[in-house]
Amino acid sequence: MSSPSCSVLEMEIFQYIDVHQNDFIEDLKEWVAVESDSVQPDLRKEVIRMMALAADRLGALGATVNLVNLGLHQLPDGQDLPLPPVILGELGKDPQNPTVCFYGHVDVQPAKKEDGWKTDPYTLTEINGNLYGRGATDNKGPVLAWINAVETFKALKLISLTFIQAMPVNFKFVIEGMEEAGSLGLEKLLQEEKQCFFSDVDYIVISDNLWLSNKKPALTYGSRGNACFFVEVQCGDKDLHSGTFGGIIHEPLMDLIALLDSLVDPTGRIQIPGIYDSIAALTEKEMKLYESIEFDLEEHKNNSGVKKFLYDTKEEILLHLWRYPSLSIHGIEGAFHEPGIKTVIPAKVIGKFSIRQVPHMDLSVVKQQVAEHLEGVFSKRNSPNKLKVSMPLGAKPWLADVNEPVYKAARRAIKTVFGEDPDFIQDGSTIPVARMFQTITQKSVMMFPIGAADDGEHSQNEKISRHNYIEGTKVFAAFFLEISKLHQHLAETSNMVADN
Template sequence: MIFLVCLIMPLLDLSESSSKPSDDEQKIFQYIDHHQDIFVQNLSDWVAVESDSIQPHLRGNITEIVKIAADSLRALGATVELRNVSAQDEPYVQNLSLPPVILAELGNDTEKPTVCFYGHLDVMPAKKEDGWKTDPYRLTEVDGKLYGRGTTDNKGPVLAWINAVRTFIALNMTLPVNIKFLLEGMEEAGSLGLEDLLKEENKIFFSNVTYIVISDNIWLSNEKPALTYGTRGNAGFFVEVECCKKDLHSGSFGGIIHEAMSDLVALLDSLVDSSGRILIPGIYEDVANITDEEMKLYAPIDFNFDEHKMNIGVKEFLYKTKDDILLNMWRNPSLSIHGIEGAFSEPGIKTVIPSKVIGKFSIRQVPNMNLPTVESQVKEHLNNVFSKRNSPNKLTVSMQVGAMPWIANVKDLQYEAARRAIKTVFQQDPDMIRDGSTIPVAKMFEDITKKSIMMFPIGAADDGEHSQNEKINRLSYINGTKVFASFLLEISKLHGASKLMTAT
């Protein structure tokens, strides 16, 4: 027994790992390099489908890309099921059908771990006239950058996973794990119908799943790879002020009534100060205390101030040190004001007093903050500010969006497997990062399946997800395919060693 444990222990040594590719990895990497133009052409074919889930009239395009992805998985030998989900009610379209969700599986060896990859096939709206330098639905390569809507969010990463599995099969190599795919087409519109499907399939499709991987975010750097272990939540609010039943002429009535816009501007101004600190009483009380172990993860992160400012197009940040920026981007709550509905926003001036205006803002909340508590704090604060204005206008505050933060255990085996794969492919250790945005599916999967979740990005910080001129670097796409293939080998080894260790 002691001898067996001595054999197993080196396999579970998580402090050091070789960065030299194994013989199998060398074959895999060579195949991927030699077939990269085919992989890029596949991405071009996917980008050409305008699978915009926001606009109802394009819903058929999502069904088209779902069928294309399903055919790609069937070509691997996977069993593929297209699951219908409940219909969606739109303001002007009743019972609009939702695209089917792909449930695919390849392999059922009970001795192997099962890795489930989640991704989405829909994209945000994009038009050339929005400021794109190229046609957003025609993949264009410039200086090694592959431009097109969905290249990094999320068609490129989805295809990189499929390409990784395809490589094993093309080389007649046994897949080291069982693999499942769950691909949807409504993520950008809130993953409509997905939660109910997960609950239905929790004891069926997910019954033998060991690890769940999501590749739907980006690195912190333009060049250095990263693994993501946490995201912030999101509480979105509407603040509605109504002063009269119809718009009024500002010359006839300005100066004699309490204007809704004046009240709203005062309310929005009371939410956050010029240093970014939220002014709502009690909002910071439930924020989880940072630990020494957590702070140690920040030290090796290579944060380039100039690169980050250039990527987002600002002159200065609110903070001067790396730790302060990262803490306030990932670890502390933030409040952003997004817009005002009901006010005139076209070019020129319209001299009317709007009868009703709606301000929109959100709070990105972090671990230990409670959504009902945040909602109560916001409403109490805004009602207090409004009462001091002595306005007769009608105030309505409502929380329209509520998504919880997510945090993972960076010591999970799949994080170690991903670190090793990254070290092999990129010859450097990844940054361990959080994401300041909200990716609700991570928390959704965790809460429903109770499985280990990991976020494994391959896109660079300057990829411009949701923005004009979205791109993925060819190198990121190809190396992403390599690193996913290497990960499957690494998780197989670590999982097997862990099972032996447990058995002893």
């Protein structure tokens, strides 16, 4: 589906992509077949093999490819494992063209057929127009869609009836194999390459998230941060028999449950004093973005499998997903969790929870507020047990300006391919790489998803539809043309101002 206003060149591009769509799906099938699970150490060789495949694919386009060695990292058991190399690729150096850097990853989350998959997770399987397989939408499909779009321009330069003298943009690629395990080594590499590889980059595009809807395209301009906490309560060095000691000691698990229960009220509001004080004010201009967003509450409930949300309107739901912090409890370590019952009193338990932060919350302040709140609740219990609160992980929120040229070009490309304007959305989850690239490179960063809301990233039966994969390839190709035109217009306007 493309807009009637498509140019002759765009029509030829889209036709080429349609004709070669089965080839593009075969490429995805080859990539999905590689069990590039970066979480499990025994599959590290597969991740490295996947990086080599991606490098070969870029090399076939004529790109200059550098596989950067990141060295070793030590596992908790003391074993040293090689980190997969990071691909730094480059194609085109025309000083008249804008330079667009694409980031993606080719590692995946663990997946086994017995986890509840209807198909083999590492055999791309098409059912009713959906392409099922681990990594299909996160993130092998979008990475390949970008590469397919570049390949289309390369091919049409040779065979097109429409004269394509040069690529519309210069391309750079950053592709890694450890995103699902925390992007180990990437931040250091970006720092090292800030003055070199990124010096001539104008825009950075990331396609590693999903639309808000199953059908309507979206562009993402922000994501929440995340502060992860451990709260540990310990009474002794060994577990105790509940028949011998139950009723005469302060049990750690009871203390912990009271602490966890104090964090959030039944309406979802966080009970930690001061936690909402520094949140960025919601502007009228920002609120207008919410009005046009297509968001189906029932569809979202179906995607989640729950019967009722805490809030009843689109605006309330989106505000609490994007603009307000949330607190989630994730588990308790040390408590018996196997089937059946074990009548022991655990000596030490660790509660795990996280707070999704929004601008302008300060991580160090949040950490202090959490600690003070839990210590205050604990002191009122008059428990002799030991309390320890820690924040092992903290990631800051990310926010971009939707009026930047890169967003304008992507919006036009979406209108051309899908026939409608995209929703401008934020992401309730945390996307550390977006903040990382923006902070280190000081370049414009955009999240440009092509996957639908029901793609099931990280879940069983992950998929990308044939439609989204192929139309996603088209929209990336259209984006190359749009950002080139917009960049040229900005340059001409700047020259006119300078002349005057």
